Structure formats: structure tokens, C-alpha cells
Amino acid sequence: MTDSLILGLSSGSACLATCGMVMFPYLMADSANVKRIAVDLSLFLITRLIIYAIMATLAWHFGQAVFKSPVVRNIVPGLLYIIFAVMLVWYSISKSRNPSCPAKMVKTVSNKRLVPIVLGLTNSLGFCPALFIILTKGSTERTLVQSYLAFLGFFVGSSLWFLPLPLAGRIRKKEVIKNIGILATGLAGVIFLIKGLTNIIGGIING
Amino acid sequence: MKKTKIIAGIFWAFLGLIVFIILFPGLNNFSVSVSKLPFMKINPRYTGGEKAYHLVAEKCTLDIRRPVFNGFLKESNSGFVQIDWRGDLPALINDSIDYNGDGEKDFFIQINRKNLKTDLKSFNPKVKDVVISTPTSYGWAVRVGLLKE
Amino acid sequence: MDNILKTTGMKKSLGKSLLYTLPMFLITFMFLTGGKPNFSDTASGIALLTVFILVNVLFFFMHFTGKTDKYRAVLFIVFALSLSYTLINNMLEVRKAMYFSQADILECKIPFCHLVIPMMILPAAFTKSIIFPGSIIGGFANISSMVVLWLVATLVLGRGFCSWGCFYGGWDDGFSRIRKRPVIKKINELWKWMPYAVLIMVILSAALTLMPTYCSWICPFKAVTEFEQVTSVESATKAGIFLSLFGGLVIVLPVMTKKRTQCSFLCPLGAINSLSNKITPFTVKIDKSACNECFKCVGVCPLYALSKEDIRSGKVSIFCSKCGKCMDACPQNAIHYGIKGVPSGTLKNFSRNLFLFVSYLFMAVFSAGSIINTFHGLLKFIF
Known part of the structure; x- marks a missing residue:
């Protein structure tokens, strides 16, 4: 759970950097009403939690069906870790980094009550390298249960960044926070890159 | 206001100078004071935990420590128990250990000091594996992995 | 003529320089010898005398020539080399190897260094314990002494600790001085924030795993101090990371960029120290009335702490380690040591004298033990 929490915490900042400003106006539409903000934010987070629980179940059953032999169980995920980790590192160092937020599609939703749920859906289904790593x-x-815990760690880590969203307008030096977040995401990528390499080497030795 | 700021700045700088002059002669005393702070003790994950039982054999002693499950905010699900053998140890150590003091042996451990091989036979489902088995300056130490009670 | 006068503004006459060196001479004499120099062992006596003379001669030249960094760097680099020698020598004497074993961890015999401090904070607050297998008090490189030294030095010098107290900084500082001109001239500004990202990651990972993760997995200086015995794929990976980071960030990049890249792009303690720059009494100030915006200071700053915008705004960034390299390069004497609250351009000499005395005293006393030990070892080896 530790590494997924760290991954969530580090990639959550980059996720907020990409999506925060898209989601902020929708979640905080009537920002004078604190109760409404709390309800909307809770709905948004609960939707994400449910989606992650479903993903944890699907991913685990997929793993049970596909990764049967111990060698495959080490080497294939090891390779996947490396690929997604490289994508994560590439995202953090790439100069042309400008990913669009999938939550933009919320503009098409007319029912205001559904907005936090749609935001939760689009945000958790916006497949990024960090989510691919957690799926692996x-x-x-x-x-x-361990699969649920891994997703829970990722959920908690990434959600912490959304909690101060109501204060987003007041935070100074946003650019600095964004830069540090992006670099932390790259570091999380490096951690999983090493994990992938050790998985493969371990798999070869044990195989 | 400007003058006050200047005086305060210079005072702060001179204070730094005085602190540095007394720092090195007083380092031992300062360090002793810091070492008495409540958090200045090594985490049991490194020390191996407090001694729980002390057994005396003919030429050596055996210390069984309290199981360590320390975590950051709450106790961890997996931990270890450390056992220390001290004194004049035989080439082959054979011991049955009751780490939780319930009167039942929890595992049997055999250490061959010549080829550094350690074997564990578990009688308790909470006992997992040998985490560390190493010669030490005082004899031999073993950490056996545990699941929480 | 005006320019020449300004350039030599920090220079002092021979007599004045000697006078300014006298207090340092007396204090270092007291600290190094305890007031009673012991020459019973010839090698020890020669080592002590040589280091004492070296320390004071360098300080004298700081005043006499008006240059700071040039002489600071000599002691700083010697400090880094000798500390590594002392640590390695201690390891070889005690353990007959440069690596530590599982028994050393179990018996809490690992030497402590200041880089562990950021990782100690959260576990100390929440578990009321230190997550490092070292000695709290007594023994070689104990935790309490290092915490006291770092805390006091950081409160007084801020990130100045990184150029006047850190016994690792001299490594990349030394390598950054090898080439005359940099091969790599421009590096993305984003990387300046990397130490903060590393800081966040190591603080979190150390808290969650109760392990000093930076020491276990990242620290490049493991390559020149002590490291875990290679017994598994994991320990081999760690050794690979230590060596690659040391080779890349401490040797190759400093040589190519003429910058202290390990300190600029990795060190998490540097990130904490730079935050402490906000509260320390000493600072670096820009006298905008004297500055002709030649930006020589920007080019030579080894820590990417100065940009053209900083110079124009008259404020140095929090990354500044007060090494003095910018001041040595400034032809107008416009960038200078200052004291918080004192306007820039005023009390330049007073501020410099006070800062140099405080920071140099710390470095001289802190480094003397290991330099004497190294010199003593060299003498014994040669004769």
C-alpha cells in the first residue's frame, strides 16, 4: 500500500495541475454555500472510490486468469511497470507536456446534480500512466483485499490534493507547486521503473 | 522603524556569533540535553525491541525480545521477533522458542554457525520465516518474521 | 580609477588583515588544542600545526585579497575529501570493509550524517522514535551531536550550511572547478525544484516505511562513505544507484556544467536549508545602485540561485548558499554579504567581516578534526 500511496500523492499533484482548473469552476459553482461544496466534493470522491474498487476487482481477476506461472507473474508486470514508469518519467521531463483534462467533457452535462459524479467518473477513468501502474x-x-488496498492507497494519495480545492484561488506560487508536483511524479516513475527491473531480474533468477 | 530593523538585524547576527563560539565547547552538553528529548530513542525496528525473556544455559544466554510490529500511524500487520544468543556458543544452535510466553513452543530454530545456515520449523501459523540470521559482536542474532496476533 | 577602487573594495591592508585574523587565530588555537597543544607524537603534532596554519592562512587571504569563495573552496574541498577518508578509514579499522553488515544494523552502529535529518521529522513526531540504526549519544558520528550542529548552523547560516558546513558539498564543488568553461551551458529551470520533490518523496516514504529511504536507496555519497553489503538483487540495485548518481551528479555533470549539480538537483537537506534562509540573520544583497547588470554573477553561481530577473529585482533567491562566488566575480562590488534589516549597499564591510567570522569559524572547527586525522594518516603512510 505504501508505494501506491506515494504514487497517488505524487501523481495527484500533476493530476490537479492538469484538471484542477477545469474541475474547480464546476465543483465550486456556488462557492458561497459550504454545505454544497462539501456534498459535491464528497460525491466526486465517492464516485472515484467506487470506480477504483471496480477497477481493483477487475484487475485482480484479470491477473489471476493471465499471470498463472510465477515467471510470467514477475516478468510481464515487470515489463508493464517499466513501460508505464518510463511514460510517467517522460511526462515529467517532456517539454511538450500539455495533456488535456478528460473532465472537460463535463461541459456537455446539463443536470447540475450529476456534475460531481461525472467529474469523478471522468477523472478516475482518465487513463494516465500512474493509473496503469496501479492497475498492474x-x-x-x-x-x-491486497488489490483493494493498493487502489485505496492510490485513491487516498491522489484525493488529498483535491481537498484544498476550495482554497485554490488563494494559493500563491501555484507554478512552483505544479513544478514540484510534476517532478515528484517523475520520481514516482523512477521508483516503479526500479520495481519493474527488480521484478524481471527476480523472475529470471527464480525462474 | 528602519533603525529598529537595523538594530534587530545586527543583534540577531551577533547572537549567531555568540552561539557559534559556545557551540563547540558546549557540544557535549547540548548533545546530552538533546538526547534526553522524548523522541530521541532508536525505533524498535532497528534495536530489535525490548527484552522480554532472559534464559540462561550452561555457557551462553538467550534473550527473547518483545515482538515488533511498529508502523507509522498504527501497528503493522507483519513484524518480527528478535532472539539473541550471547556467550560461548556451540557450533550448532538448536532451540525451541516460545516468543509470546503462552507456554507453547512457537518455532524451532537450528543455526549452523559454520556454514551460516539457519532452518526454521514453525508450530504457530503466525510465525513466517527467518528475516535475518547473522553473527554479531556478542554472539548471534536472529529475526523471525511474524504476522500480527 | 573608480572601477578599480570599487573592485578592490573588500581588500584590506596587511596590518588590518592580520588584525582581523587574530581572533580566528586565537579561537581556532583554543578549539583545536584545548589550550594545551600536545606534541608528544611527532606526526600528530605536525598534522595539528599544519591544519592550524592552513585554516588561518586561508582566512587571512580572504581579508587580504577581498576574495571569499576562492579560499573558502580550498577548505571546503579538503574537508569533503578528508571526511570521506576518515569515514572509510574508520570502517576499515572497525569492520575491515567499506560496507556494513546486517550485524552493524542490528547493533545500531551505523554512522549518522545530516542528510538523514529530513526523514527523521515525521516518524519522530508520530512514533516518538528515530528511524536510523545509529547511536543516540556517544560513539562515532552520533545522532544528537549531528542534530545540534546542523540545527544551530542552519538557524544561523541558513543554506550557508551547504557551502560552509556540509562535508559532502566539497565533492561536487571540487569537480565543478576542473574545467575552465562549461560544456553544458543551459539547463531547464524546472530542475531547480527537484530537491523539493525529492524531499517530499523521501519524507513520505520514510514515514510510511519507517526506513531512511534516501540513505537506503538514493544517497550518492554512499559511494565514498559506507554502503550496504551486496548480498541480493536489491542490494546490488542500491549499489548501482549510488554509484550512478555519484558518477553522474557529483562528477560528470559538475565537470560539464561547472555547477554543483548534486546540491542543486537532488539534495533534500539543501531544500530544507534553503527554506531556513528566510529566518537567518545573514543574507546576500544586491546593491542596485552599483550594479551595471553585467550578469557575471548569474553565470558563475554554482547553485542556479541567481537569475537575470533576481538581479533586476535586487533579490537573490532562496537557493543561495552564501558561497561568495558571485561576489568574487562582481566587478562593481554590487553583490555583497548583508544582514537582515540593514539596507543593501550599506555596512558592506561590517556585514562581510561578521559573516565570514561566523561561517568560517564553523567550517574551520567542524572540519579540523577530520583534516588533522587525514593528514596524520598520510604522514604515517609516507614515513
């Missing part, structure tokens, strides 16, 4: 991790866990 969930698919290789020994038990379903």
Missing part, C-alpha cells in the same frame, strides 16, 4: 500492481497482488 492490482493485477499482481496475491489476494483481492
Whole structure:
């Protein structure tokens, strides 16, 4: 759970940097009403939690069906870790980094009550390298509970960044926070790159 | 206001000078004071935990420590128990250990000091594996992985 | 003529320089010898005398020539080399190897260094314990002494600790001085924030795993101090990371960029120290009335702490380690040591004298033990 929490915490900042300003006006439309903000934010987070729980279940069952032999169980996820980790590192160092936020599609939703749920859906289904890494991790866990815990760690880590969203307008030096967040995402990528390499080497030795 | 700021700045700088002059002669005393702060003790994950039982054999002693499950905010699900053998140890150590003091042996451990091989036979489902087995300056130490009670 | 006068503004006459060196001479004599120099062992006596003379001669030249960084760097680099020698020598004497074993960890015998401090904070607050297998008090490189030294030095010098107290900084500082001109001239500004990202990651990971993760997985200086015995794929990976980071950030990049890249792009303690720059009494100030915006200071700053915008705005950034390289390069004497609250351009000499005395005293006393030890070892080896 530790590494998924760290991944969530680091990639959450980059996610906020990309999506925060798209989501902020929708979640905080009637910012004078604190109760409304709390309800909308809770709906948004609960939607994400449910989606992640579904993903944890699917990923684990997929892993059980596909990664049967111990060698495959180490080497294939190891390769996947490396690919997604390189994507994560590339995102943090790329000069042409300008990903668009999938939550933009919320503009098409007319029912205001559904907005936080749609935002939660689009945000958690916006497949980024960090989510792919967690999917890989969930698919290789020994038990379903461990898969849930991995996703829970990722959910908690990434959600922490959304909690101060109501204060977003007042935060100074946003650019600095964004820069540090992007670099932290790259570092999380490096951690999983090493994890992938050790998985493969371990798999070859044990195989 | 400007003058006050200047005087305060210079005072702060001179204070720094005085602190530095007394720092090195007083380092031992300062360090002793800091070492007495409540958080200045090594985490049991590194020390191995407090001694729980002390057993005396003919030529050596055996210390069984309290199981360590320390985590950041709450106790961890997995931990270890450390056992220390001290004194004049035989080439082959054979011991059955009751780490939780319930009167039942939890595992049997055999250490071959010549080829550094350690074997564990578990009688308790909470006992997992040998985490560390190493010669030490006082004899031999073993950490056995545990699942929480 | 005006320019020449300004350039030599920090220079002092021979007599004045000697007078300014006298307090340092007396204090270092007291600290190094305890007031009673012991010459019973010839090698120890020669080592002590040589280091004492070296320390004071360098300080004298700082005043006599008006140059700061040039002489600071000599002691700083010697400090880094000798500390590594002392640590390695201690490891070889005690353990007959440069690596530490599992037994050393179990018996809490690992030497402590200041880079562990950021990782200690959260576990100390939440678990009321230190997550490092070292000695709290007594023994070689104990935790309490290092915490006291770092805390006091950081409160007084701020990030100045990184150029006047850190016994690792001299490594990349030394390598950054090898080439006359940099091969790589421009590096993306984004990387300046990397130490903060590393800081966040190591603080979190150390808290969650209760392990000093920076020491276990990242620290490049493991390559020149002590490291875990290679017994598994994991420990081999760690050794690979230590060596690659040391080779890349401490040797190759400093040589190519003429910058202290390990300190600029990796060190998490540097990130904490730079935050402490906000509260320290000493600072670096820009006298905008004297500055002709030649930006020589920007080019020579080894820590990417100065930009053209900083110079125009008259404020140095929080990354500044007060090494004095910019001041040595400034032809107008426009960038200078200052004291908080004192307007820039005023009390330049007073501020410099006070800062140099404080910071140099710390470095001289802190480094003397290991330099004497190294010199003593060299003498014994040669004769």
C-alpha cells in the first residue's frame, strides 16, 4: 500500500495541475454555500472510490486468469511497470507536456446534480500512466483485499490534493507547486521503473 | 522603524556569533540535553525491541525480545521477533522458542554457525520465516518474521 | 580609477588583515588544542600545526585579497575529501570493509550524517522514535551531536550550511572547478525544484516505511562513505544507484556544467536549508545602485540561485548558499554579504567581516578534526 500511496500523492499533484482548473469552476459553482461544496466534493470522491474498487476487482481477476506461472507473474508486470514508469518519467521531463483534462467533457452535462459524479467518473477513468501502474500492481497482488488496498492507497494519495480545492484561488506560487508536483511524479516513475527491473531480474533468477 | 530593523538585524547576527563560539565547547552538553528529548530513542525496528525473556544455559544466554510490529500511524500487520544468543556458543544452535510466553513452543530454530545456515520449523501459523540470521559482536542474532496476533 | 577602487573594495591592508585574523587565530588555537597543544607524537603534532596554519592562512587571504569563495573552496574541498577518508578509514579499522553488515544494523552502529535529518521529522513526531540504526549519544558520528550542529548552523547560516558546513558539498564543488568553461551551458529551470520533490518523496516514504529511504536507496555519497553489503538483487540495485548518481551528479555533470549539480538537483537537506534562509540573520544583497547588470554573477553561481530577473529585482533567491562566488566575480562590488534589516549597499564591510567570522569559524572547527586525522594518516603512510 505504501508505494501506491506515494504514487497517488505524487501523481495527484500533476493530476490537479492538469484538471484542477477545469474541475474547480464546476465543483465550486456556488462557492458561497459550504454545505454544497462539501456534498459535491464528497460525491466526486465517492464516485472515484467506487470506480477504483471496480477497477481493483477487475484487475485482480484479470491477473489471476493471465499471470498463472510465477515467471510470467514477475516478468510481464515487470515489463508493464517499466513501460508505464518510463511514460510517467517522460511526462515529467517532456517539454511538450500539455495533456488535456478528460473532465472537460463535463461541459456537455446539463443536470447540475450529476456534475460531481461525472467529474469523478471522468477523472478516475482518465487513463494516465500512474493509473496503469496501479492497475498492474492490482493485477499482481496475491489476494483481492491486497488489490483493494493498493487502489485505496492510490485513491487516498491522489484525493488529498483535491481537498484544498476550495482554497485554490488563494494559493500563491501555484507554478512552483505544479513544478514540484510534476517532478515528484517523475520520481514516482523512477521508483516503479526500479520495481519493474527488480521484478524481471527476480523472475529470471527464480525462474 | 528602519533603525529598529537595523538594530534587530545586527543583534540577531551577533547572537549567531555568540552561539557559534559556545557551540563547540558546549557540544557535549547540548548533545546530552538533546538526547534526553522524548523522541530521541532508536525505533524498535532497528534495536530489535525490548527484552522480554532472559534464559540462561550452561555457557551462553538467550534473550527473547518483545515482538515488533511498529508502523507509522498504527501497528503493522507483519513484524518480527528478535532472539539473541550471547556467550560461548556451540557450533550448532538448536532451540525451541516460545516468543509470546503462552507456554507453547512457537518455532524451532537450528543455526549452523559454520556454514551460516539457519532452518526454521514453525508450530504457530503466525510465525513466517527467518528475516535475518547473522553473527554479531556478542554472539548471534536472529529475526523471525511474524504476522500480527 | 573608480572601477578599480570599487573592485578592490573588500581588500584590506596587511596590518588590518592580520588584525582581523587574530581572533580566528586565537579561537581556532583554543578549539583545536584545548589550550594545551600536545606534541608528544611527532606526526600528530605536525598534522595539528599544519591544519592550524592552513585554516588561518586561508582566512587571512580572504581579508587580504577581498576574495571569499576562492579560499573558502580550498577548505571546503579538503574537508569533503578528508571526511570521506576518515569515514572509510574508520570502517576499515572497525569492520575491515567499506560496507556494513546486517550485524552493524542490528547493533545500531551505523554512522549518522545530516542528510538523514529530513526523514527523521515525521516518524519522530508520530512514533516518538528515530528511524536510523545509529547511536543516540556517544560513539562515532552520533545522532544528537549531528542534530545540534546542523540545527544551530542552519538557524544561523541558513543554506550557508551547504557551502560552509556540509562535508559532502566539497565533492561536487571540487569537480565543478576542473574545467575552465562549461560544456553544458543551459539547463531547464524546472530542475531547480527537484530537491523539493525529492524531499517530499523521501519524507513520505520514510514515514510510511519507517526506513531512511534516501540513505537506503538514493544517497550518492554512499559511494565514498559506507554502503550496504551486496548480498541480493536489491542490494546490488542500491549499489548501482549510488554509484550512478555519484558518477553522474557529483562528477560528470559538475565537470560539464561547472555547477554543483548534486546540491542543486537532488539534495533534500539543501531544500530544507534553503527554506531556513528566510529566518537567518545573514543574507546576500544586491546593491542596485552599483550594479551595471553585467550578469557575471548569474553565470558563475554554482547553485542556479541567481537569475537575470533576481538581479533586476535586487533579490537573490532562496537557493543561495552564501558561497561568495558571485561576489568574487562582481566587478562593481554590487553583490555583497548583508544582514537582515540593514539596507543593501550599506555596512558592506561590517556585514562581510561578521559573516565570514561566523561561517568560517564553523567550517574551520567542524572540519579540523577530520583534516588533522587525514593528514596524520598520510604522514604515517609516507614515513
